[in-house]
Amino acid sequence: MSGKENSRERLIKTASRLFQLQGYHATGLNQITKESGAPKGSLYYHFPDGKEQLAIESVQLTTAFVSKQIEEGLNKSTDPIEAIQLFIKDMAERFERESCTVGIPIAAVALETSLISEPLRASCQSAYQKFQSAFTEKLIQSGYEEKHAMELGIVINSMIEGAFLISFTMGKSEPLLLVAKQIPSLLK
Amino acid sequence: MSGKENSRERLIKTASRLFQLQGYHATGLNQITKESGAPKGSLYYHFPDGKEQLAIESVQLTTAFVSKQIEEGLNKSTDPIEAIQLFIKDMAERFERESCTVGIPIAAVALETSLISEPLRASCQSAYQKFQSAFTEKLIQSGYEEKHAMELGIVINSMIEGAFLISFTMGKSEPLLLVAKQIPSLLK
DNA sequence: GTCTATAATCTGATAGAC
DNA sequence: GTCTATCAGATTATAGAC
Numbered sequence: 001m002s003g004k005e006n007s008r009e010r011l012i013k014t015a016s017r018l019f020q021l022q023g024y025h026a027t028g029l030n031q032i033t034k035e036s037g038a039p040k041g042s043l044y045y046h047f048p049d050g051k052e053q054l055a056i057e058s059v060q061l062t063t064a065f066v067s068k069q070i071e072e073g074l075n076k077s078t079d080p081i082e083a084i085q086l087f088i089k090d091m092a093e094r095f096e097r098e099s100c101t102v103g104i105p106i107a108a109v110a111l112e113t114s115l116i117s118e119p120l121r122a123s124c125q126s127a128y129q130k131f132q133s134a135f136t137e138k139l140i141q142s143g144y145e146e147k148h149a150m151e152l153g154i155v156i157n158s159m160i161e162g163a164f165l166i167s168f169t170m171g172k173s174e175p176l177l178l179v180a181k182q183i184p185s186l187l188k
Numbered sequence: 189m190s191g192k193e194n195s196r197e198r199l200i201k202t203a204s205r206l207f208q209l210q211g212y213h214a215t216g217l218n219q220i221t222k223e224s225g226a227p228k229g230s231l232y233y234h235f236p237d238g239k240e241q242l243a244i245e246s247v248q249l250t251t252a253f254v255s256k257q258i259e260e261g262l263n264k265s266t267d268p269i270e271a272i273q274l275f276i277k278d279m280a281e282r283f284e285r286e287s288c289t290v291g292i293p294i295a296a297v298a299l300e301t302s303l304i305s306e307p308l309r310a311s312c313q314s315a316y317q318k319f320q321s322a323f324t325e326k327l328i329q330s331g332y333e334e335k336h337a338m339e340l341g342i343v344i345n346s347m348i349e350g351a352f353l354i355s356f357t358m359g360k361s362e363p364l365l366l367v368a369k370q371i372p373s374l375l376k
Numbered sequence: 377g378t379c380t381a382t383a384a385t386c387t388g389a390t391a392g393a394c
Numbered sequence: 395g396t397c398t399a400t401c402a403g404a405t406t407a408t409a410g411a412c
Binding site: 021022023024025026104107108110111112114115116121124125128151152154155157158159160161162163164165166168169170171174175178179181182185186188 | 209210211212213214292295296298299300302303304309312313316339340342343345346347348349350351352353354356357358359362363366367369370373374376
């Protein structure tokens, strides 16, 4: 309704990037306001519940963005094996290209806050559920039996998230590529 | 050489537990000294390089502990498929039993520090390499071709680490159990 | 080796003028 | 909606007595 929601948008986008890259506790409110260009005073106007609320909305933004990426990636082939492999390889390439300017979606926030903030944990949980269901949907559309597709969706999501973590630590995308390579064994 | 290295030991053990559970930035030096019972003044005597050094040695302790657990677990069966499945199920049971009093080995520290501390990142990297090679060794002993065994070691490690992360966030061990279930497809 | 006190800096959060 | 100033508490780290 109001004029420009610009400041709020910028705050969430900046927070989203920094939380993924540095984690929850390492990212200060000062840094977020400073890098977003938004005035610090306006943070608590837009997010009365402070850092926790900002993090929840950041996770939600990331979730929407990544889910869309997964769905678009999976649409590049009708064959689920090929589609999932293509998606993972895309992630690996992006990882190599942007080096570490992107971080791993959700993971750091999930690890750091699951024990100390129930609403934040719940946000991360529904993020992962959304990722999983994208894979599961693809498999169901390809004729996989429903329960099997659900189980595979969870496993594929775990594999990718784990490979991201190891790739990030190792500084190379090899684990992601090897996971992609094993997808046929898993799905056949 | 000196009398009791007790205080140093306690500091590392406490730090190790807290870093896994809460992550690097959320764990303060005050909390570590307080919970370890060691005097705060002695921290910088034993660890002149401060928090970073303490974290590196904590990661090393965790690495040794977890590696031993993996190796012992894998020795419970000569069949690699069964052995790996047993190990993952053990982890899942322990996860359920101790709920969240244990955290995920290495992961939080790896995510939080890989970009800000090269020595700490390197410690986490060699941790993961050690985990991987335990799986790889088991596969080679069972007759898998060396390169294939190495690739599978990396993928299995990624799967487990990812499933841990998702299980932790979800609050239930289902992802770990589903990963165990898919091991036969992967290894056959 | 231990302990206390404290420095210097950062954090999240608030109050109030504009 | 914006901006400044500031609070109380946390952080890592150091200095120096014991």
